[in-house]
Amino acid sequence: MDIVVLIIVAFGASWLTFFCGFGLGTLLTPVFYFIFNDMVLAIAGTAVVHFLNNIFKFLLMNKSINWKIALPFGLAAIPAAFLGAKLIDVFQNEILLTYQLANKTFEIQLFNLVFGIILIGFALIEIIPKWSLAFSKQSLIIGGLISGFFGGLSGHQGALRTAFLIRYQLEKEVFIATGIVVALAVDISRTTTYFYDYGFEAVQQGWQMILFALGAALAGAITGKLFLKKIKMQFLTNAVSIAMIVFGIALALGFLNK
Template sequence: MIYLIVCITALIASGLTLFSGFGLGTILMPAFAIFFPIEIAIAMTAIVHLANNIFKLFLIGRKVDKKVLLKFAPFAILAALAGSLLLSVLTNIPILTSYTIGSRGYEITIVKVVIGLFLICFAFLELLPRFEKIEFDKKYLPLGGLISGFFGGLSGHQGALRSAFLSKTGMDKEAWELILIGN
């Protein structure tokens, strides 16, 4: 039954992101984390993300601005590998503490703390009016790829981070959504 719930969630989330260009990791990672350890949930999210992006590339990939993609994607991919490497290192750190609620046991690990803090900080940035007005020149595409790729590899939230950066570059919405799909 768990696998059916996970598969249906992945299918629905993938369909929704076809229209938004992002959100797959935001929906899937927490859903997967309910049933699997956090590092497995992030890896599973990455696999679904890859399959979803390949599917989207076949659908609308010919419209991607290849110059922008080449300035952004290689850096994002390399940094995502570094982020996932850090995730695997953090996974090997012993449990910080554990507790029970009723008959269920829970563990607090450094991975959960780091990812939780990251999500809180990311949400907080979205609430700041100052962040709303920030704009980036396209010359910062490699840096945006590095930052979004690293934290995407660490937390499983690739699309939201890339959207946050690419939407601030002055490109029209369709252009940066296509970069998200192509990456």
């Protein structure tokens, strides 16, 4: 039963992530934790699946990458992700409030609350015309630094990266492909740091489950590529904005705490 749940979540999350640019790591980590009951193994397993899935998506979409945007964004994100990954133990999440809902206990943490509010704000800027905001080319470096740092620190780099990239009004193929190459750059930095600090032993313990999740994630990416031509850019933009709001609320309220 665990394998079935893992495959469904990995496939569905990968399919959604192909379009919106975030969600795979957030959804996969708690599933791995439920199966292994070990957070180090859950984080390591998720990192492997996320990294290899991004390599595969890069191969699928590399012809559509806008390198003028991807290079400054990605190059700024790499050292920021390294710094964030190194500071995980320093930035411990301060708990502001603990509450119960449906017999489950949730914690509202300061870091996730602030991060969630930022995501909701970016999404509202995209949805509400009066709040429209255009980013300059210099914003690419800022976006890379911010998304890379948060990616290394908490693993939630995709949502902020998408929030910045969506403002450049790229064609859907270019938007998705450019996001993929930036995500891959961050993955290289933070995954290397994680494994240097925690070692590869954790991955060796759960390699079978990781392999199942990876296969499902790759299938989700292929399916996403097949559906790409049928999706209009305006629909994609609205879907991404709504996903950012839902993700931000869930993160702020403690539903996605690891």
